[in-house]
Amino acid sequence: MSRTIYPRESLSGDPPYLHADYASTRKRSPSKPLVIIPHTLSELTGPVYGHETVQEGDNDLTRQHLGEPLGERIVVTGRVLDEDGRPVPNTLIELWQANAAGRYIHVRDQHPAPLDPNFTGAGRVVTDSEGRYRFTSIKPGAYPWRNHPNAWRPAHIHFSLFGPSFLTRLVTQMYFPGDPLFPFDPIFNSIADERARNRLIARFDIETTEPEWALGYQFDFVLRGRNATPLEDPHDD
Amino acid sequence: MTEARRYGVQPGNPDGVTPSQTVGPFFAYVLTPHEYGTREIFSKDIVTPDAVGHPIRIEGYVIDGDGEPIIDAMLEIWQADGDGRYAGAAPQHGANTAFKGFGRSDVDSNGFFAFRTVKPGQVPGPDGTTQAPHINVGVFARGLLKRLFTRIYFQGEPANATDPILALVPKERRHTLIAARRSRGDDTVYTFNIRLQGEDETVFFEA
Ligand SMILES: [Fe+3]
Numbered sequence: 001m002s003r004t005i006y007p008r009e010s011l012s013g014d015p016p017y018l019h020a021d022y023a024s025t026r027k028r029s030p031s032k033p034l035v036i037i038p039h040t041l042s043e044l045t046g047p048v049y050g051h052e053t054v055q056e057g058d059n060d061l062t063r064q065h066l067g068e069p070l071g072e073r074i075v076v077t078g079r080v081l082d083e084d085g086r087p088v089p090n091t092l093i094e095l096w097q098a099n100a101a102g103r104y105i106h107v108r109d110q111h112p113a114p115l116d117p118n119f120t121g122a123g124r125v126v127t128d129s130e131g132r133y134r135f136t137s138i139k140p141g142a143y144p145w146r147n148h149p150n151a152w153r154p155a156h157i158h159f160s161l162f163g164p165s166f167l168t169r170l171v172t173q174m175y176f177p178g179d180p181l182f183p184f185d186p187i188f189n190s191i192a193d194e195r196a197r198n199r200l201i202a203r204f205d206i207e208t209t210e211p212e213w214a215l216g217y218q219f220d221f222v223l224r225g226r227n228a229t230p231l232e233d234p235h236d237d
Numbered sequence: 238m239t240e241a242r243r244y245g246v247q248p249g250n251p252d253g254v255t256p257s258q259t260v261g262p263f264f265a266y267v268l269t270p271h272e273y274g275t276r277e278i279f280s281k282d283i284v285t286p287d288a289v290g291h292p293i294r295i296e297g298y299v300i301d302g303d304g305e306p307i308i309d310a311m312l313e314i315w316q317a318d319g320d321g322r323y324a325g326a327a328p329q330h331g332a333n334t335a336f337k338g339f340g341r342s343d344v345d346s347n348g349f350f351a352f353r354t355v356k357p358g359q360v361p362g363p364d365g366t367t368q369a370p371h372i373n374v375g376v377f378a379r380g381l382l383k384r385l386f387t388r389i390y391f392q393g394e395p396a397n398a399t400d401p402i403l404a405l406v407p408k409e410r411r412h413t414l415i416a417a418r419r420s421r422g423d424d425t426v427y428t429f430n431i432r433l434q435g436e437d438e439t440v441f442f443e444a
Contacts, residue, residue, distance in 0.1 A: 008443065013256040015382040024380025027302035028433045034443040037402050038363045041330055042373050043444050045323040047315060047339035053278045083254050096267040106263035122267040122275065158261060160268060166315050166373055167444060169384060173258040190382050191256045199251035222255045
Protein backbone atom coordinates (compact mmCIF):
# COMPACT_ATOMS: atom_id res chain seq x y z
CA MET A 1 0.00 0.00 0.00
CA SER A 2 1.36 3.39 -0.89
CA ARG A 3 2.72 5.71 1.71
CA THR A 4 1.10 8.66 3.37
CA ILE A 5 2.13 11.93 1.80
CA TYR A 6 0.67 14.43 4.27
CA PRO A 7 1.95 13.11 7.62
CA ARG A 8 -0.95 12.08 9.82
CA GLU A 9 1.04 12.82 12.98
CA SER A 10 0.63 16.50 12.19
CA LEU A 11 -3.02 16.18 13.21
CA SER A 12 -2.12 15.26 16.79
CA GLY A 13 -3.17 18.71 18.00
CA ASP A 14 -6.72 18.27 16.76
CA PRO A 15 -9.53 17.66 19.24
CA PRO A 16 -11.14 14.21 19.37
CA TYR A 17 -14.63 13.71 17.92
CA LEU A 18 -16.01 12.80 21.34
CA HIS A 19 -15.41 15.43 24.00
CA ALA A 20 -18.20 14.80 26.48
CA ASP A 21 -17.96 18.24 28.09
CA TYR A 22 -19.14 19.61 24.75
CA ALA A 23 -22.57 18.01 24.92
CA SER A 24 -23.32 18.07 21.19
CA THR A 25 -20.41 15.69 20.52
CA ARG A 26 -22.06 12.88 22.48
CA LYS A 27 -24.56 11.91 19.79
CA ARG A 28 -22.60 13.18 16.82
CA SER A 29 -19.23 11.49 17.22
CA PRO A 30 -18.54 8.21 15.44
CA SER A 31 -18.46 5.25 17.82
CA LYS A 32 -16.60 2.94 15.46
CA PRO A 33 -12.94 3.30 14.55
CA LEU A 34 -12.04 5.50 11.59
CA VAL A 35 -10.67 3.59 8.62
CA ILE A 36 -7.19 4.82 7.81
CA ILE A 37 -6.62 5.14 4.08
CA PRO A 38 -3.67 6.08 1.87
CA HIS A 39 -3.67 9.41 0.10
CA THR A 40 -4.93 8.87 -3.42
CA LEU A 41 -5.46 11.38 -6.17
CA SER A 42 -8.89 12.08 -4.64
CA GLU A 43 -7.28 13.32 -1.43
CA LEU A 44 -4.22 14.97 -2.97
CA THR A 45 -6.28 17.17 -5.27
CA GLY A 46 -8.75 19.70 -3.99
CA PRO A 47 -10.97 22.57 -4.99
CA VAL A 48 -9.03 25.62 -6.05
CA TYR A 49 -10.77 28.89 -5.30
CA GLY A 50 -8.96 32.18 -5.52
CA HIS A 51 -9.49 35.73 -6.59
CA GLU A 52 -12.61 35.09 -8.67
CA THR A 53 -14.51 34.34 -5.47
CA VAL A 54 -14.05 37.62 -3.63
CA GLN A 55 -15.17 41.14 -4.30
CA GLU A 56 -13.63 44.45 -3.38
CA GLY A 57 -14.33 45.14 0.29
CA ASP A 58 -15.20 41.57 1.29
CA ASN A 59 -12.37 41.74 3.84
CA ASP A 60 -13.59 44.92 5.55
CA LEU A 61 -16.56 43.99 7.73
CA THR A 62 -16.90 47.58 8.98
CA ARG A 63 -17.85 48.92 5.55
CA GLN A 64 -20.60 46.61 4.37
CA HIS A 65 -23.47 48.89 5.38
CA LEU A 66 -24.32 52.57 5.28
CA GLY A 67 -23.17 53.29 8.82
CA GLU A 68 -20.34 52.27 11.10
CA PRO A 69 -20.89 49.17 13.22
CA LEU A 70 -20.75 49.50 17.00
CA GLY A 71 -17.83 48.06 18.92
CA GLU A 72 -14.09 47.94 19.06
CA ARG A 73 -12.55 48.10 15.59
CA ILE A 74 -9.87 45.48 14.95
CA VAL A 75 -7.46 44.44 12.23
CA VAL A 76 -6.71 40.71 12.01
CA THR A 77 -3.84 39.86 9.73
CA GLY A 78 -1.21 37.19 9.23
CA ARG A 79 -0.19 34.44 6.91
CA VAL A 80 -1.38 31.06 5.79
CA LEU A 81 1.53 28.64 5.84
CA ASP A 82 1.98 24.92 5.58
CA GLU A 83 3.67 23.04 8.37
CA ASP A 84 7.05 23.36 6.68
CA GLY A 85 6.72 27.13 6.71
CA ARG A 86 5.88 27.51 3.03
CA PRO A 87 3.32 30.21 2.29
CA VAL A 88 -0.04 29.14 0.88
CA PRO A 89 -0.85 31.78 -1.74
CA ASN A 90 -4.13 32.52 -3.54
CA THR A 91 -6.32 30.50 -1.19
CA LEU A 92 -9.78 31.47 -0.02
CA ILE A 93 -10.46 32.33 3.63
CA GLU A 94 -14.07 32.70 4.78
CA LEU A 95 -14.92 34.27 8.13
CA TRP A 96 -18.03 34.63 10.28
CA GLN A 97 -18.52 36.10 13.72
CA ALA A 98 -20.91 37.62 16.26
CA ASN A 99 -21.24 41.39 16.57
CA ALA A 100 -19.85 43.39 19.48
CA ALA A 101 -22.82 42.40 21.62
CA GLY A 102 -22.28 38.69 21.03
CA ARG A 103 -25.13 38.22 18.55
CA TYR A 104 -25.05 36.53 15.14
CA ILE A 105 -27.42 37.51 12.37
CA HIS A 106 -28.14 33.77 11.94
CA VAL A 107 -31.88 33.07 12.16
CA ARG A 108 -31.45 30.53 14.93
CA ASP A 109 -29.38 32.76 17.22
CA GLN A 110 -31.81 33.58 20.02
CA HIS A 111 -29.41 35.41 22.35
CA PRO A 112 -31.33 38.50 23.57
CA ALA A 113 -28.58 40.92 22.61
CA PRO A 114 -29.09 43.54 19.93
CA LEU A 115 -28.43 43.02 16.27
CA ASP A 116 -26.38 45.78 14.68
CA PRO A 117 -27.92 47.02 11.43
CA ASN A 118 -24.45 48.04 10.32
CA PHE A 119 -22.78 44.69 10.92
CA THR A 120 -23.28 41.34 9.23
CA GLY A 121 -20.16 39.56 10.40
CA ALA A 122 -19.35 37.89 7.09
CA GLY A 123 -16.00 38.22 5.37
CA ARG A 124 -13.91 36.70 2.60
CA VAL A 125 -10.37 37.22 1.47
CA VAL A 126 -7.82 35.47 -0.72
CA THR A 127 -4.21 35.19 0.41
CA ASP A 128 -1.60 37.06 -1.63
CA SER A 129 1.51 35.57 -3.21
CA GLU A 130 3.20 35.37 0.22
CA GLY A 131 0.20 33.78 1.88
CA ARG A 132 -0.79 37.02 3.61
CA TYR A 133 -4.34 38.04 4.46
CA ARG A 134 -5.95 40.96 6.25
CA PHE A 135 -9.39 41.63 7.69
CA THR A 136 -10.84 44.73 9.30
CA SER A 137 -13.71 43.98 11.65
CA ILE A 138 -15.21 44.52 15.09
CA LYS A 139 -14.15 42.57 18.13
CA PRO A 140 -16.90 39.99 18.65
CA GLY A 141 -18.61 39.78 22.02
CA ALA A 142 -18.79 36.70 24.22
CA TYR A 143 -22.15 34.96 24.08
CA PRO A 144 -24.08 32.46 26.19
CA TRP A 145 -25.04 29.00 25.00
CA ARG A 146 -26.93 26.12 26.52
CA ASN A 147 -24.16 23.55 26.82
CA HIS A 148 -24.19 23.66 30.63
CA PRO A 149 -25.44 26.11 33.29
CA ASN A 150 -23.94 29.57 32.82
CA ALA A 151 -22.04 28.57 29.69
CA TRP A 152 -20.40 31.37 27.70
CA ARG A 153 -18.24 31.18 24.61
CA PRO A 154 -15.05 33.24 24.75
CA ALA A 155 -14.90 35.89 22.04
CA HIS A 156 -13.95 34.17 18.79
CA ILE A 157 -13.98 34.45 15.04
CA HIS A 158 -14.83 31.43 12.88
CA PHE A 159 -12.56 30.76 9.91
CA SER A 160 -12.75 28.40 6.96
CA LEU A 161 -9.73 27.74 4.73
CA PHE A 162 -9.10 25.51 1.74
CA GLY A 163 -5.38 25.18 1.02
CA PRO A 164 -4.17 23.14 -1.94
CA SER A 165 -5.92 19.78 -1.41
CA PHE A 166 -8.86 17.95 0.11
CA LEU A 167 -6.63 17.18 3.08
CA THR A 168 -5.64 20.76 3.85
CA ARG A 169 -9.22 21.89 4.42
CA LEU A 170 -9.53 23.60 7.81
CA VAL A 171 -12.43 25.04 9.78
CA THR A 172 -11.38 26.58 13.06
CA GLN A 173 -11.87 29.45 15.49
CA MET A 174 -9.54 32.25 16.48
CA TYR A 175 -9.56 33.56 20.05
CA PHE A 176 -8.28 36.73 21.69
CA PRO A 177 -5.42 36.83 24.19
CA GLY A 178 -6.19 36.85 27.90
CA ASP A 179 -9.85 35.90 27.65
CA PRO A 180 -11.14 35.07 31.17
CA LEU A 181 -13.55 32.50 29.69
CA PHE A 182 -10.84 30.15 28.42
CA PRO A 183 -10.88 27.84 31.47
CA PHE A 184 -14.63 27.36 31.18
CA ASP A 185 -15.05 26.71 27.45
CA PRO A 186 -15.35 23.03 26.46
CA ILE A 187 -14.84 23.80 22.78
CA PHE A 188 -11.51 25.57 23.30
CA ASN A 189 -10.51 22.91 25.83
CA SER A 190 -11.44 20.04 23.53
CA ILE A 191 -7.85 20.44 22.35
CA ALA A 192 -5.99 18.50 25.01
CA ASP A 193 -2.51 19.86 24.41
CA GLU A 194 -1.94 23.35 25.80
CA ARG A 195 0.54 24.30 23.11
CA ALA A 196 -1.86 23.25 20.40
CA ARG A 197 -4.67 25.17 22.12
CA ASN A 198 -2.57 28.28 22.24
CA ARG A 199 -2.14 28.14 18.45
CA LEU A 200 -5.72 29.38 18.28
CA ILE A 201 -5.05 32.56 20.26
CA ALA A 202 -4.24 35.63 18.21
CA ARG A 203 -1.38 37.84 19.29
CA PHE A 204 -2.04 41.48 20.05
CA ASP A 205 0.46 43.49 18.03
CA ILE A 206 1.13 47.19 18.55
CA GLU A 207 2.75 47.38 15.11
CA THR A 208 -0.42 46.14 13.45
CA THR A 209 -2.51 48.49 15.54
CA GLU A 210 -3.54 51.53 13.52
CA PRO A 211 -3.25 54.83 15.40
CA GLU A 212 -6.60 56.44 16.12
CA TRP A 213 -8.36 53.63 14.29
CA ALA A 214 -8.11 49.92 15.16
CA LEU A 215 -6.38 47.45 17.48
CA GLY A 216 -4.16 45.02 15.61
CA TYR A 217 -3.92 41.24 15.97
CA GLN A 218 -1.58 38.81 14.24
CA PHE A 219 -2.81 35.33 13.52
CA ASP A 220 -1.12 32.75 11.30
CA PHE A 221 -2.84 29.63 10.03
CA VAL A 222 -0.73 26.52 9.55
CA LEU A 223 -2.22 23.92 7.23
CA ARG A 224 -1.09 20.35 6.73
CA GLY A 225 1.93 20.12 4.42
CA ARG A 226 3.36 17.44 2.23
CA ASN A 227 6.52 15.76 3.39
CA ALA A 228 9.45 18.08 2.77
CA THR A 229 11.59 15.21 1.52
CA PRO A 230 10.95 14.06 -2.03
CA LEU A 231 9.30 10.68 -2.38
CA GLU A 232 10.91 7.90 -4.35
CA ASP A 233 7.68 6.90 -5.99
CA PRO A 234 7.59 8.75 -9.34
CA HIS A 235 3.81 8.35 -9.49
CA ASP A 236 3.38 10.68 -6.54
CA ASP A 237 3.76 14.03 -8.22
CA MET B 238 9.78 48.86 13.30
CA THR B 239 11.71 45.82 12.16
CA GLU B 240 10.55 42.31 11.40
CA ALA B 241 12.83 41.18 14.23
CA ARG B 242 10.87 43.23 16.72
CA ARG B 243 7.59 42.11 15.28
CA TYR B 244 8.30 38.40 15.29
CA GLY B 245 11.12 38.19 17.81
CA VAL B 246 9.30 38.68 21.10
CA GLN B 247 6.83 35.91 20.52
CA PRO B 248 7.03 33.55 17.59
CA GLY B 249 4.88 34.79 14.76
CA ASN B 250 4.26 31.29 13.52
CA PRO B 251 2.56 28.65 15.60
CA ASP B 252 4.56 25.53 16.37
CA GLY B 253 2.42 23.13 14.37
CA VAL B 254 -0.71 22.67 12.32
CA THR B 255 -3.60 24.87 13.44
CA PRO B 256 -6.11 22.65 15.26
CA SER B 257 -9.66 22.27 14.04
CA GLN B 258 -12.70 23.66 15.85
CA THR B 259 -16.37 23.08 15.24
CA VAL B 260 -18.12 25.01 12.49
CA GLY B 261 -20.74 25.73 15.17
CA PRO B 262 -24.44 26.31 14.60
CA PHE B 263 -24.28 29.74 12.95
CA PHE B 264 -22.22 29.32 9.76
CA ALA B 265 -25.02 29.36 7.21
CA TYR B 266 -25.15 33.10 6.49
CA VAL B 267 -21.59 32.90 5.18
CA LEU B 268 -20.96 29.33 4.07
CA THR B 269 -24.39 28.40 2.67
CA PRO B 270 -26.20 31.74 2.49
CA HIS B 271 -28.93 31.06 -0.07
CA GLU B 272 -31.61 31.91 2.49
CA TYR B 273 -29.93 35.15 3.47
CA GLY B 274 -30.01 36.78 0.06
CA THR B 275 -26.26 37.33 0.06
CA ARG B 276 -23.85 36.19 -2.59
CA GLU B 277 -23.29 32.45 -2.61
CA ILE B 278 -20.00 31.25 -4.07
CA PHE B 279 -20.53 27.52 -3.64
CA SER B 280 -23.53 25.57 -4.70
CA LYS B 281 -25.25 22.23 -4.29
CA ASP B 282 -25.83 22.14 -8.05
CA ILE B 283 -22.47 21.74 -9.71
CA VAL B 284 -23.58 20.54 -13.13
CA THR B 285 -22.15 22.96 -15.66
CA PRO B 286 -23.15 22.85 -19.35
CA ASP B 287 -19.67 21.64 -20.26
CA ALA B 288 -19.44 18.98 -17.53
CA VAL B 289 -18.59 15.54 -18.88
CA GLY B 290 -20.66 12.81 -17.29
CA HIS B 291 -24.17 11.57 -16.64
CA PRO B 292 -26.19 14.04 -14.54
CA ILE B 293 -27.32 12.59 -11.23
CA ARG B 294 -28.86 13.68 -7.97
CA ILE B 295 -27.48 12.61 -4.62
CA GLU B 296 -29.93 12.86 -1.74
CA GLY B 297 -30.01 11.83 1.85
CA TYR B 298 -30.33 12.65 5.50
CA VAL B 299 -27.75 13.43 8.13
CA ILE B 300 -28.68 11.52 11.30
CA ASP B 301 -27.31 11.48 14.83
CA GLY B 302 -26.80 8.67 17.34
CA ASP B 303 -30.44 8.82 18.45
CA GLY B 304 -31.66 8.49 14.87
CA GLU B 305 -32.67 12.17 14.90
CA PRO B 306 -32.03 14.38 11.89
CA ILE B 307 -29.23 16.89 12.19
CA ILE B 308 -30.45 20.26 11.00
CA ASP B 309 -27.26 22.30 11.31
CA ALA B 310 -24.81 20.32 9.22
CA MET B 311 -22.92 21.31 6.11
CA LEU B 312 -21.69 18.87 3.47
CA GLU B 313 -18.94 19.36 0.95
CA ILE B 314 -18.31 17.09 -2.02
CA TRP B 315 -15.16 16.76 -4.11
CA GLN B 316 -15.10 14.62 -7.21
CA ALA B 317 -13.75 13.97 -10.67
CA ASP B 318 -15.81 14.44 -13.82
CA GLY B 319 -17.31 11.61 -15.86
CA ASP B 320 -13.93 10.92 -17.45
CA GLY B 321 -12.18 10.67 -14.07
CA ARG B 322 -10.52 14.07 -14.31
CA TYR B 323 -10.09 16.29 -11.25
CA ALA B 324 -10.08 20.05 -11.70
CA GLY B 325 -6.62 21.33 -11.00
CA ALA B 326 -4.94 17.91 -11.12
CA ALA B 327 -1.48 17.59 -12.66
CA PRO B 328 -1.64 17.16 -16.45
CA GLN B 329 -0.57 13.52 -16.35
CA HIS B 330 -3.76 12.81 -14.41
CA GLY B 331 -5.89 14.44 -17.08
CA ALA B 332 -6.71 17.76 -15.51
CA ASN B 333 -10.09 19.21 -16.31
CA THR B 334 -10.78 22.85 -15.77
CA ALA B 335 -14.35 23.01 -17.09
CA PHE B 336 -15.98 21.11 -14.25
CA LYS B 337 -15.10 22.42 -10.79
CA GLY B 338 -16.01 19.22 -8.99
CA PHE B 339 -16.70 20.92 -5.66
CA GLY B 340 -20.09 21.40 -4.06
CA ARG B 341 -21.38 22.59 -0.74
CA SER B 342 -24.81 22.13 0.78
CA ASP B 343 -26.60 22.82 4.01
CA VAL B 344 -29.35 20.51 5.24
CA ASP B 345 -32.97 21.50 5.67
CA SER B 346 -35.12 21.35 8.81
CA ASN B 347 -35.53 17.60 8.23
CA GLY B 348 -31.80 16.99 7.97
CA PHE B 349 -32.20 16.45 4.23
CA PHE B 350 -29.68 17.40 1.56
CA ALA B 351 -29.57 17.09 -2.22
CA PHE B 352 -26.75 17.65 -4.68
CA ARG B 353 -26.97 17.80 -8.46
CA THR B 354 -23.76 16.66 -10.10
CA VAL B 355 -22.43 14.25 -12.68
CA LYS B 356 -21.45 10.69 -11.99
CA PRO B 357 -17.68 10.61 -11.60
CA GLY B 358 -15.49 8.30 -13.66
CA GLN B 359 -12.68 6.12 -12.39
CA VAL B 360 -9.48 7.65 -11.07
CA PRO B 361 -6.08 6.15 -10.29
CA GLY B 362 -5.56 4.49 -6.92
CA PRO B 363 -2.39 3.58 -5.07
CA ASP B 364 0.23 1.30 -6.62
CA GLY B 365 -1.19 1.18 -10.11
CA THR B 366 -4.72 0.28 -9.03
CA THR B 367 -7.88 1.95 -10.28
CA GLN B 368 -10.53 3.27 -7.95
CA ALA B 369 -14.23 2.74 -8.45
CA PRO B 370 -16.27 5.90 -9.11
CA HIS B 371 -16.60 7.77 -5.83
CA ILE B 372 -17.10 11.19 -4.31
CA ASN B 373 -15.18 12.48 -1.30
CA VAL B 374 -17.49 14.00 1.30
CA GLY B 375 -16.70 16.32 4.19
CA VAL B 376 -19.27 16.65 6.98
CA PHE B 377 -19.29 19.68 9.26
CA ALA B 378 -21.78 20.41 12.04
CA ARG B 379 -22.30 21.79 15.47
CA GLY B 380 -20.90 19.07 17.71
CA LEU B 381 -18.28 18.01 15.18
CA LEU B 382 -14.98 19.33 16.44
CA LYS B 383 -13.38 18.39 13.13
CA ARG B 384 -14.56 17.41 9.70
CA LEU B 385 -15.80 13.90 9.13
CA PHE B 386 -14.55 12.36 5.90
CA THR B 387 -16.51 9.71 4.06
CA ARG B 388 -16.96 8.59 0.45
CA ILE B 389 -19.97 7.98 -1.72
CA TYR B 390 -19.73 4.88 -3.93
CA PHE B 391 -22.41 3.87 -6.41
CA GLN B 392 -24.71 0.88 -6.44
CA GLY B 393 -24.28 -1.41 -9.41
CA GLU B 394 -20.65 -0.54 -10.14
CA PRO B 395 -18.62 -3.66 -10.93
CA ALA B 396 -15.46 -1.73 -9.99
CA ASN B 397 -16.62 -1.57 -6.36
CA ALA B 398 -15.46 -5.17 -6.00
CA THR B 399 -11.83 -4.23 -6.66
CA ASP B 400 -11.72 -0.73 -5.20
CA PRO B 401 -8.55 -0.40 -3.08
CA ILE B 402 -10.18 1.88 -0.50
CA LEU B 403 -13.38 -0.14 -0.08
CA ALA B 404 -11.11 -3.14 0.41
CA LEU B 405 -9.82 -1.52 3.61
CA VAL B 406 -13.35 -1.29 5.04
CA PRO B 407 -14.69 -4.24 7.04
CA LYS B 408 -17.03 -6.18 4.73
CA GLU B 409 -20.06 -5.83 6.96
CA ARG B 410 -19.77 -2.02 6.92
CA ARG B 411 -19.16 -1.43 3.21
CA HIS B 412 -22.83 -1.01 2.43
CA THR B 413 -22.87 2.26 4.37
CA LEU B 414 -20.71 3.77 1.62
CA ILE B 415 -22.76 2.63 -1.36
CA ALA B 416 -25.51 4.95 -2.53
CA ALA B 417 -28.69 3.22 -3.69
CA ARG B 418 -29.82 4.03 -7.22
CA ARG B 419 -33.33 4.68 -8.46
CA SER B 420 -35.05 6.58 -11.22
CA ARG B 421 -37.45 9.44 -10.65
CA GLY B 422 -38.90 10.72 -13.88
CA ASP B 423 -35.90 11.45 -16.04
CA ASP B 424 -33.59 11.77 -13.05
CA THR B 425 -31.14 9.23 -11.75
CA VAL B 426 -31.21 9.59 -7.99
CA TYR B 427 -28.71 8.10 -5.57
CA THR B 428 -29.64 7.94 -1.89
CA PHE B 429 -26.83 8.34 0.61
CA ASN B 430 -27.74 8.72 4.27
CA ILE B 431 -25.03 9.77 6.69
CA ARG B 432 -25.34 8.26 10.16
CA LEU B 433 -22.82 9.81 12.47
CA GLN B 434 -23.18 7.23 15.22
CA GLY B 435 -24.79 3.97 16.20
CA GLU B 436 -26.51 1.22 14.28
CA ASP B 437 -25.35 1.22 10.66
CA GLU B 438 -22.98 4.08 11.40
CA THR B 439 -21.44 5.41 8.19
CA VAL B 440 -17.80 4.50 7.67
CA PHE B 441 -15.57 7.52 8.19
CA PHE B 442 -11.97 7.75 7.11
CA GLU B 443 -8.78 9.18 8.42
CA ALA B 444 -6.27 10.21 5.79
FE1 LIG C 1 -19.44 31.16 17.35
